[in-house]
Amino acid sequence: MVGCVDGPLYELKKLNPIIQKQWQEDRERGPVYSQRVDEMRLVAKQLPTMEPQERANWITTVGTLLKTETSPELRREGVIALTRVLNEPGASEAVMKLSQDKNEKVRLEVSKSLRAHVTPETTQTLLAMASSDASEHVRLSAIRSLGPHKSDDVKQFLAKQLNKNSPAYQESASVALRDFTGKDFRGDVSLWKRYLNGESVEPKEPTFYEAIQSYIPFQR
Numbered sequence: 651m652v653g654c655v656d657g658p659l660y661e662l663k664k665l666n667p668i669i670q671k672q673w674q675e676d677r678e679r680g681p682v683y684s685q686r687v688d689e690m691r692l693v694a695k696q697l698p699t700m701e702p703q704e705r706a707n708w709i710t711t712v713g714t715l716l717k718t719e720t721s722p723e724l725r726r727e728g729v730i731a732l733t734r735v736l737n738e739p740g741a742s743e744a745v746m747k748l749s750q751d752k753n754e755k756v757r758l759e760v761s762k763s764l765r766a767h768v769t770p771e772t773t774q775t776l777l778a779m780a781s782s783d784a785s786e787h788v789r790l791s792a793i794r795s796l797g798p799h800k801s802d803d804v805k806q807f808l809a810k811q812l813n814k815n816s817p818a819y820q821e822s823a824s825v826a827l828r829d830f831t832g833k834d835f836r837g838d839v840s841l842w843k844r845y846l847n848g849e850s851v852e853p854k855e856p857t858f859y860e861a862i863q864s865y866i867p868f869q870r
Contacts, residue, residue, distance in 0.1 A: 687727060694731035705738060713744035722753035729759045736767040746775045754785045761788055765795035773799040777807060786818075793822040797829025805830065809846050812839050 693712065697705055709732065716728045729748060732741045742764070749760050761779055764772045776799060780792035793811060796804050808830065811823035820839050827842055828834050834853050835841040844851050 683721065683724075686721075686724060690724060690727040690731060694727070694734055697731060697735050705735060706740075709735060709738055709740050709744070713740055716744055716748060722751075722756055725751060725753065725756045726759045729756065729763055733763040736763070742767055742769065742772060746771065749775050749779055754788060757783060757785065757788045758791055761792040761795050766798060768799050773801055773804065777803060780807065790818055790822045793819065794825045797826035800830055805846070809843075812842055812846075 690712075693708060697708060700708065712728050712731055716725055719725050719728065725748060729745055732745050736742045736745065745760055745763050748756055751757050751760070757779065761776065764776050773796075776792045776796050780789050780796060783789045783792065793808070796808065804826075808823045808826050811819045814820065821837055824835065824837050824839070824842060827846075831845070833845060835845065835851075836853070841851050841853070
């Protein structure tokens with residue numbers, strides 16, 4: 651009955667350690683670390699359904715935590731949490747600040763997070779990650795995430811990736827261009843180049859294998 655009285659945010663009473671002093675004091679201790687990961691995941695679960703002011707407060711709390719958190723995994727979990735509310739003030743800004751995080755997994759999560767949140771700032775952040783990140787994994791992920799970011803800069807950048815002598819970059823650019831254009835030339839680089847040059851070309855019929863693959867959900 652207590653849960654019913656308190657409503658869906660009852661479980662958030664457990665989240666006090668996020669803003670308590672012992673987090674700083676016990677930061678590297680195993681049990682505390684595990685608990686903090688669970689709590690951050692609870693924040694991620696609850697954020698979209700919070701009341702507006704409560705959600706704004708937690709976005710600020712998580713954003714502040716991400717500035718000083720020493721655990722890469724917790725920074726990554728923080729990005730995942732804010733990804734669920736990127737349209738809210740402050741959320742995307744906090745995520746974009748981690749685009750230059752020293753940990754590859756954190757930056758990789760940022761590149762995935764910004765895919766569906768299209769603003770001039772997120773577009774430029776992804777372009778920077780796609781062109782100059784130290785990790786090839788992050789660069790390729792950022793390229794794929796550029797698909798919904800429909801600008802001339804993105805189009806020109808993706809066209810350049812098709813000219814690279816690298817199947818990985820060509821494939822990532824093809825995936826992004828599928829979202830960018832609504833066309834699907836699959837991995838046929840020559841068709842993509844012709845299309846981007848203004849030629850009238852039609853997608854090829856998928857092979858049996860490609861048809862089967864199309865039923866597999868896209869993995870972020």
